[in-house]
Structures are given as structure tokens and as C-alpha cells.
Amino acid sequence: MHLLVARCRWCCVWMGLLGAVAGVSATTDGKASAQSADWAAVSNLLEQQCLDCHQGEAAEAGLDLSLLETDLQQQPIFEKWQLIHDRVRDGEMPPPENGVPVPIAAVGWSLNAADRLAAEGDATSNVDEVSAAGRELLVPLAQLLATYDRKRIGDEGRSMVRRLNRFEYENTLRDVLVAPWLMVADRLPEDGVQDLFNKSGERLDVSHVQLSRYLEAAGNAIHAAIDAAEYPSQTRRFYAREEPMLQNYLRYRFGQMAATRAIVPLIGLQSEPDVIRNKQPLTVGDSDPERREREAMGVFSGVYSATTKYDFTRIDAPTAGQYRIRFKTYTFMAGPNGANGGDDHGLTGGNRVWWRPDRNVILPSKRSEPVTLYALAPSGDSRWLTTFDSQPEPTVFEATVALQKGEGIRPDAARLIRTRPGWRGNPNATTAGVPGFAMNWMEVEGPLSEVWPPKSYQAVLGELPFVVDEAMGVRAITESPREDAARLLAAFGRRCLGDEVDASIEPYLAVFDQAGSLGQDFTDSLVAAMSAMLCAPEFLYLAETPGRLTASAFRQRLAYFLWNGPADDAVVPKDLQYAGVPSRQAEIRSVTRRMLDDPRSDRFITAFLDYWLDLRDINSNTPDAALYPDYYLDELLTESSLIETRRFFRELLDHDLSVRNLIDSEFVFVNQRLAEHYELPAVEGVGLRRVELPEDSPRGGLLTQASVLRVTANGTTTSPVTRGVWVMERLLGTHIPPPPSGIAAVEPDIRGAKTIRQQLEKHRSIESCNACHAKFDPAGFGLESFDVAGGWRDRYRSIGSDGQRVDGFGKNGHQFEFKLAQPVECSGTLRDGAGFDDIRQLKRLLSEDQRQLARNLLQHLIVYSTGSAVSFSDRVAVENILDVAAKQDYGVRSLIEALVRSELFGSK
Numbered sequence: 025m026h027l028l029v030a031r032c033r034w035c036c037v038w039m040g041l042l043g044a045v046a047g048v049s050a051t052t053d054g055k056a057s058a059q060s061a062d063w064a065a066v067s068n069l070l071e072q073q074c075l076d077c078h079q080g081e082a083a084e085a086g087l088d089l090s091l092l093e094t095d096l097q098q099q100p101i102f103e104k105w106q107l108i109h110d111r112v113r114d115g116e117m118p119p120p121e122n123g124v125p126v127p128i129a130a131v132g133w134s135l136n137a138a139d140r141l142a143a144e145g146d147a148t149s150n151v152d153e154v155s156a157a158g159r160e161l162l163v164p165l166a167q168l169l170a171t172y173d174r175k176r177i178g179d180e181g182r183s184m185v186r187r188l189n190r191f192e193y194e195n196t197l198r199d200v201l202v203a204p205w206l207m208v209a210d211r212l213p214e215d216g217v218q219d220l221f222n223k224s225g226e227r228l229d230v231s232h233v234q235l236s237r238y239l240e241a242a243g244n245a246i247h248a249a250i251d252a253a254e255y256p257s258q259t260r261r262f263y264a265r266e267e268p269m270l271q272n273y274l275r276y277r278f279g280q281m282a283a284t285r286a287i288v289p290l291i292g293l294q295s296e297p298d299v300i301r302n303k304q305p306l307t308v309g310d311s312d313p314e315r316r317e318r319e320a321m322g323v324f325s326g327v328y329s330a331t332t333k334y335d336f337t338r339i340d341a342p343t344a345g346q347y348r349i350r351f352k353t354y355t356f357m358a359g360p361n362g363a364n365g366g367d368d369h370g371l372t373g374g375n376r377v378w379w380r381p382d383r384n385v386i387l388p389s390k391r392s393e394p395v396t397l398y399a400l401a402p403s404g405d406s407r408w409l410t411t412f413d414s415q416p417e418p419t420v421f422e423a424t425v426a427l428q429k430g431e432g433i434r435p436d437a438a439r440l441i442r443t444r445p446g447w448r449g450n451p452n453a454t455t456a457g458v459p460g461f462a463m464n465w466m467e468v469e470g471p472l473s474e475v476w477p478p479k480s481y482q483a484v485l486g487e488l489p490f491v492v493d494e495a496m497g498v499r500a501i502t503e504s505p506r507e508d509a510a511r512l513l514a515a516f517g518r519r520c521l522g523d524e525v526d527a528s529i530e531p532y533l534a535v536f537d538q539a540g541s542l543g544q545d546f547t548d549s550l551v552a553a554m555s556a557m558l559c560a561p562e563f564l565y566l567a568e569t570p571g572r573l574t575a576s577a578f579r580q581r582l583a584y585f586l587w588n589g590p591a592d593d594a595v596v597p598k599d600l601q602y603a604g605v606p607s608r609q610a611e612i613r614s615v616t617r618r619m620l621d622d623p624r625s626d627r628f629i630t631a632f633l634d635y636w637l638d639l640r641d642i643n644s645n646t647p648d649a650a651l652y653p654d655y656y657l658d659e660l661l662t663e664s665s666l667i668e669t670r671r672f673f674r675e676l677l678d679h680d681l682s683v684r685n686l687i688d689s690e691f692v693f694v695n696q697r698l699a700e701h702y703e704l705p706a707v708e709g710v711g712l713r714r715v716e717l718p719e720d721s722p723r724g725g726l727l728t729q730a731s732v733l734r735v736t737a738n739g740t741t742t743s744p745v746t747r748g749v750w751v752m753e754r755l756l757g758t759h760i761p762p763p764p765s766g767i768a769a770v771e772p773d774i775r776g777a778k779t780i781r782q783q784l785e786k787h788r789s790i791e792s793c794n795a796c797h798a799k800f801d802p803a804g805f806g807l808e809s810f811d812v813a814g815g816w817r818d819r820y821r822s823i824g825s826d827g828q829r830v831d832g833f834g835k836n837g838h839q840f841e842f843k844l845a846q847p848v849e850c851s852g853t854l855r856d857g858a859g860f861d862d863i864r865q866l867k868r869l870l871s872e873d874q875r876q877l878a879r880n881l882l883q884h885l886i887v888y889s890t891g892s893a894v895s896f897s898d899r900v901a902v903e904n905i906l907d908v909a910a911k912q913d914y915g916v917r918s919l920i921e922a923l924v925r926s927e928l929f930g931s932k
Contacts, residue, residue, distance in 0.1 A: 097176075113162060182928075185567075193238070196590050211241045216228060219893045253478055255343050259468070267321075282380055283383045284458075286383070324358060336466050349433070351422075351435070354418040357389050360381070380453075389460075395411065414437075448839050450833065483516075488501060505540075513557070532554070573930055612924055654832070664730075673916075693712045701730060734814060742807070742812055760796070779849060882905060909922045
């Protein structure tokens with residue numbers, strides 16, 4: 025009876041995964057493979073071990089294995105047999121008596137040189153009788169699956185032909201047009217995702233809508249490249265006292281009677297109340313350069329669009345390009361409201377509350393303030409540019425950034441309060457004063473150009489002279505329109521299509537001629553022809569054919585892997601191609617290292633982590649204003665956490681650190697905000713730096729980083745199910761099937777009456793539910809000590825009537841409403857029976873199988889780099905790559921280098 029219950033339990037795991045099936049011993053297609061000895065062996069094992077439960081109308085879980093077809097050339101049938109293989113391999117079938125799966129081997133399996141299944145080491149003594157029978161099934165079944173899979177790959181290649189995704193397209197346009205400031209990705213439709221990444225041909229199709237958007241984006245990009253010649257570089261200084269937006273907040277408006285929502289005019293640390301009263305000019309202007317240099321505008325809060333903004337809108341970038349920004353600022357303190365003991369004459373609204381700043385009492389600051397600069401579009405949308413520390417002494421910060429035409433700049437004192445209606449306190453204020461941030465001036469130099477005309481202009485129009493038309497922008501001057509068009513199109517074609525592509529420009533000249541016949545001038549006609557070239561199949565698609573990649577295709581794959589953009593002949597030789605000979609392997613390794621050391625590899629890190637770890641979704645999980653007011657509106661925490669994860673992965677890559685660090689590391693990258701968030705010893709400033717962790721710290725590794733913990737929550741609550749599935753799939757490589765239809769999700773109780781563990785215990789009492797939840801819930805419970813933004817917690821927060829009230833104010837100025845309710849329970853037992861009491865013990869358990877961590881990362885890298893998931897016969901290559909990386913303790917860089925030098929990477 026016990027065995028029957030176990031069988032039923034594990035059969036439920038299969039339910040819905042194999043679906044309806046039809047035909048093993050009853051095949052009538054006459055194919056020789058169905059009569060092979062391997063199929064005979066598989067059939068015998070099924071009859072002996074499986075058909076007693078999985079046959080006929082009463083088949084358990086509705087799965088009749090006697091009817092399963094054997095035509096492996098049909099992908100759905102192949103996938104069903106592969107799933108059977110993997111369930112047996114993992115010890116889930118046939119079901120063990122104790123209900124705990126016993127895998128065939130600690131590592132899994134690989135096909136040896138004889139194309140047979142070989143377990144690593146002698147695991148027979150650790151496998152019970154049922155699993156030993158499963159081993160006998162795997163040998164012939166693995167051989168059959170590998171044979172069919174290799175044939176498919178030989179005929180079709182591993183991956184489908186695909187177009188560039190929108191980020192690759194943007195990077196490629198930047199390269200072709202020599203315009204690193206171009207931004208077109210947001211103008212293109214979202215790319216489809218498969219196997220986590222936007223790199224698979226199955227989801228990167230092209231419709232007429234997409235093609236029209238690509239044509240539009242190409243045309244806009246070419247015009248932007250040309251128009252860079254419209255404005256020679258110049259340096260303009262914008263004084264804060266002269267900015268209309270800042271002037272708006274000198275006096276109280278809209279009934280807002282608080283200095284926190286106003287601006288104070290300053291000369292150093294001296295307030296100028298007569299400027300507010302209109303008794304003194306805003307600025308002395310050019311009449312007193314020394315005094316003008318010291319004039320400033322001070323603020324006490326961060327940007328809030330409804331009440332406080334301090335945008336430099338007069339900057340208004342004349343054209344898209346690179347700009348050098350210099351910003352003179354300093355920090356100060358304002359005395360608590362009424363500290364001067366006298367009448368404030370309406371300057372502070374007359375509200376004698378100590379945490380409201382007094383614009384009459386200005387004091388020196390003892391600390392820096394983090395300031396973020398955003399590009400501000402005419403629509404009001406903002407885009408992060410950079411973050412710096414404003415110091416107590418007036419200091420000039422300098423950075424080079426990309427601006428689009430018409431953009432201004434929005435500074436934001438990121439730590440300061442962002443008051444909302446009904447605010448009752450200031451979390452930054454003390455009895456010593458309220459912190460403030462002062463701006464003297466901002467200087468903008470650009471658009472920057474090394475040569476004139478700019479390289480982007482020359483990439484399109486060569487050496488043709490031009491004029492600037494007030495209405496139409498840059499217009500090329502030509503006396504031989506068609507001859508110049510043919511010459512420029514040929515040169516442009518070599519840049520974007522390559523020397524080896526048929527350089528015939530006749531189709532594009534036809535576009536040029538047709539545009540001219542419709543009334544377009546020379547410049548617009550040429551842009552139309554070049555736009556068509558930038559949407560040609562040779563440009564838009566990655567060219568690969570089955571078999572060994574050509575040198576061109578190999579370079580292309582390597583560049584779009586490590587740079588997420590095109591190859592550079594100065595770094596990647598044109599004749600670089602996969603070959604097994606030592607000299608060519610050494611060359612590939614050398615090129616790979618140069619590419620990883622190049623700043624362009626940051627594109628790989630950003631794109632890979634955005635999709636592998638879901639970092640691109642971090643702003644979709646805004647912390648709830650009531651439950652988490654200490655995180656609500658905290659863009660500095662959000663931005664810092666993103667940078668932390670990228671810097672962390674860069675560290676692993678640069679120093680070839682072991683994949684074990686993905687689970688648990690002895691260091692983190694933090695700035696002042698993150699160190700406070702992680703309860704680590706204080707560090708100063710907004711710049712992230714590597715910090716070694718105290719021995720008792722729960723931090724270290726991806727699992728405890730704020731970015732990961734935020735994208736695996738929903739802004740209001742955390743769920744062990746969501747986080748557990750994420751950990752098992754993204755970091756450990758365990759496939760978790762979707763839940764059966766009709767099963768309601770378990771939502772944590774924010775009223776604090778029940779913990780999520782109590783709710784899940786009821787859900788898991790259903791045997792079929794528990795079979796899956798046992799795989800991932802434990803890892804999720806281990807992360808319950810972290811809240812929706814990755815802060816440590818011992819108790820859950822609630823908005824119910826019960827619980828312990830917490831004193832404090834959020835960044836919005838509202839008093840905390842949440843209470844501390846039920847205690848957090850973070851212990852659990854993994855599927856193999858290993859128990860843990862907290863996150864530290866969990867991380868030790870999860871990091872033990874270093875090869876599996878490396879295998880999982882490698883499989884994701886394979887999808888990202890080749891556009892296709894690891895197929896059945898690829899598993900041999902995966903193990904071989906792991907064998908190479910094992911010599912370097914499975915270092916992240918070693919994994920990438922071994923992958924790039926493998927035949928799997930070098931073949932379609």
C-alpha cells in the first residue's frame with residue numbers, strides 16, 4: 025500500500041506534462057528505428073516497470089504509456105520521451121518507496137564516447153532497486169534520443185535564423201553611424217522572449233508592423249547622425265538663480281506654506297530674504313562676477329512633480345549627442361523652524377514645527393548628499409544619467425552623458441524627503457537642523473565632436489559640404505546627385521553589410537530615384553535609400569547555415585554575445601573562426617579576453633542580467649506606500665541595487681571567481697544607502713565599492729541582493745512560492761512546470777492574521793500540490809527573512825488592528841501606519857532531506873553542488889549566445905565545457921572562455 029501511495033504521488037507530477045499520447049509497440053509506419061534493439065529494450069523496461077500503473081483506461085494520472093508514439097522526428101513526441109528520460113534520471117520515476125527521489129547519479133548523466141549513458145562515479149550502491157531499473161531504461165533511450173537529435177541538428181542546425189533584437193539593433197546602428205549616443209530601442213516593438221532571453225529566432229519574427237517601425241527608427245537615426253553637424257560644440261553656463269523653474273518656488277504657491285516645498289536664495293551660507301520679498305534682484309548678473317559665482321538656490325526636498333521641481337529646462341539640447349556637464353553645488357543645513365526666535369515674515373509659513381526648515385537660519389553641513397541627474401524630455405519623462413556626491417564645500421562635478429534633442433536636465437537630491445499631501449514629519453530632520461542641497465550653476469559643453477564635420481555626419485554624407493536649413497536641418501550640397509548617391513551608398517553598404525556581401529547598390533539606388541520622383545531632395549532621398557539598407561535581410565538578420573560557422577558568422581556570434589553589438593576589426597580578426605587546433609583555440613581565448621576587458625562588455629552584463637535575473641522588471645514592483653513607506657519613492661535605493669548586481673557580476677567576470685559566489689560570497693558592493701539597508705558598517709558616498717562582509721552577516725551572493733529580492737516580490741508581500749521557483753529555475757537549473765489550471769494562488773495575508781507558512785501548509789496538504797511545492801517552497805522560505813526590497817526582518821508587516829506599532833516617518837513625510845505582526849519563520853527542509861534554520865545555512869546547502877551551479881549558468885549562457893536552449897545531444901558538449909572550467913574552480917570567465925572555444929558555440 026505504501027508503494028502504491030508513493031507511485032500515485034509521483035505520477036501526479038507527470039499529470040499535464042506528457043498530455044495525450046498515442047502508439048509504442050503498435051507503430052505501423054515501418055521505420056527501422058522502431059524495430060531497433062534500443063526500442064526493444066525501452067519497450068521491455070516499460071512493460072516490466074511502468075505498464076502495471078500506466079496502461080489502459082485506468083492508467084494512473086491518465087497516462088497510458090502503451091500508446092506513446094515513437095516517431096522522434098516529430099518534436100512534440102521527442103520532447104515527451106525526453107521528459108520521460110529526465111524524470112527517470114532524476115529518480116522521480118519509477119517512484120521510490122520512501123517518497124524521496126533518488127537521482128541516477130549525483131551529477132546526473134552524460135553520453136560517453138560510445139554514445140551511451142554513463143553516470144559519474146559508481147552510484148549503484150546509492151540507488152534502490154527501482155532506480156537501478158530506471159538506469160537500464162536510460163541507456164537505450166538516451167541513445168535513441170541523441171541519435172535523432174544529432175540528425176536534426178545536422179540537417180537544420182541548433183538554432184533558427186533570427187533578426188537582431190531591438191537592443192542589438194540600436195548598438196549596431198550606433199556602430200555603423202559612429203553615433204554612440206543614438207537611442208532607438210524604445211521606438212521599436214518589444215521583443216519576444218523564449219527560454220528567458222530575447223535571443224531566439226522562434227520569438228524574433230518580423231511582421232509588416234515591425235518592419236515599418238524598423239524603417240522609421242533607421243530613418244530617424246540617420247537624420248540624427250546628419251543633424252549632429254547642425255550645431256558646433258559650444259559651452260553654455262546656466263545659473264540656478266536664472267532658471268524659471270527654480271524661481272517658481274521662491275514664494276509659496278497653491279496653499280503650500282512650508283519651506284520644505286520651497287527654495288531659498290543663498291550667498292554661500294547666508295540666506296537672502298529680501299530676494300524672496302522682491303526687495304532685492306534675483307541676481308547681480310555680469311555686474312559682479314565674484315558675487316554671481318557665489319549665488320545659489322537651495323532646496324530641502326527631492327523632486328516631487330506636484331510641488332517641488334528644480335529642473336534646468338533652458339539647457340534644451342539643440343541636437344542629439346555627447347555632452348560634458350559641469351555642476352557646481354554644495355550642501356548646507358537649515359535651522360529648525362523658528363530657531364531664530366523672531367518673526368519669519370511669512371518666509372516659513374508661520375508653522376513653528378522643529379522638523380520644518382527655517383529659510384532664515386542657514387548652517388554648515390557635515391555630510392555630503394547624493395544627487396542624481398536625469399535627462400528630462402519635453403514630455404516630462406526622465407532618464408537616469410549619473411549620480412554624484414555634493415559636498416559641504418562648493419565643488420564642481422563633471423561627467424560626460426548622452427542627451428537627445430530637446431532634453432533638459434533634472435537634478436534630484438536623492439536622499440531628501442519627497443513630501444506628499446498630509447505630510448506630518450521629516451525623517452532627515454534632527455534638532456540640529458534640516459539638510460539641504462544648493463545649486464550655483466550648471467555648465468553644458470557640446471555636442472562633443474573630435475572632428476568637424478562630426479564622424480556621424482561623415483558616416484552618411486562623407487565629405488559633401490552642407491548648409492543648415494532653419495526648417496529642415498542639415499542639407500547636403502551636391503552638383504552630381506546620382507553619382508554622389510551611388511558613391512555614398514556603396515561606402516555605406518560596405519559599412520553595414522560587409523565586404524563579403526554582394527555590394528550591388530542598384531535596389532537602393534532605385535529607392536533613391538523613387539524618393540526623388542516623389543519630391544524629396546537629395547538628403548532625404550539618400551536617407552530613404554540608406555534606411556532600406558538598414559532593414560535589408562543581410563543587416564537585420566544574423567547569417568548562419570547548418571554546420572560549422574563561417575568566419576563571418578563566428579565573429580558575428582561572438583560579438584553579439586560579449587558586446588551585444590557588432591564586431592570591431594581592431595579587436596576581433598576578420599579570419600577568426602572555430603577550429604580544434606591548439607593555435608586557433610589560443611587565438612579565440614585571447615580575443616575573448618580582450619573583448620571581456622573592453623568597456624563594451626558592459627552591454628553583455630546589462631542585457632544578460634536584465635533577462636536572466638529579471639532586473640529589467642525592477643520598477644514594476646514599487647514598494648507599497650502604506651506597508652513600506654521607508655522604501656516608497658526611494659529611487660536611490662532602486663538605482664543603487666541595480667548597479668550593485670552589475671558590479672558584482674563584473675567582479676566575478678574580471679577576477680574569474682567561482683560560480684559558488686552566485687549563491688554565497690564573502691563580499692558585496694555597496695554605497696552609503698545600501699550599507700545602511702544591509703545593516704553593514706557605514707561607508708560614505710554614493711559610489712559603490714567592494715566591502716568584505718562581517719562573519720555574521722546574512723548577505724553575500726545574488727540571493728540576498730536588494731535587486732533580486734525586489735524582482736521576486738510584488739511591492740506589497742513576499743511569497744516563498746514565487747521566490748522558491750525563481751531560485752530553483754534561475755540559479756539551480758531545476759525546471760518547475762506551471763501549476764495546473766484552476767488552482768488559486770496563495771496570497772499572503774497583509775492583515776497579519778496568518779503567516780504565509782500557515783497558509784501554504786493547508787495548500788500543501790493536497791498530495792498532488794505538495795509533490796511540486798516540495799521542490800521549491802523550502803528555498804523560498806529561506807528568503808522570508810527579507811522583505812519586498814531586500815531589507816532584513818524578523819516579523820512581517822501588517823495593516824491590521826493587531827501588532828506592534830512602529831514609530832517613524834516615510835520619505836513621503838507620512839507617519840508609519842504599518843505594524844509588526846507575526847514572526848518570520850525561515851527554516852525548511854530541502855527535497856533531499858537536508859534541513860536549514862536560516863539563510864546562512866540554506867546558502868551553504870545550495871552552494872555545495874558547484875558543478876550544477878556552473879551547469880545552470882552555462883546553459884543560460886548558451887541560450888543567450890546561440891539563440892537556442894541546450895538540446896538532448898548538446899548535453900555531452902555541456903559536460904565537456906564543464907570539465908574544462910572545473911580546472912579553474914568553475915570561474916565565471918573560465919566558463920565563458922570554454923564555451924566560446926567549444927564546437928557547440930562554433931556551429932549552428
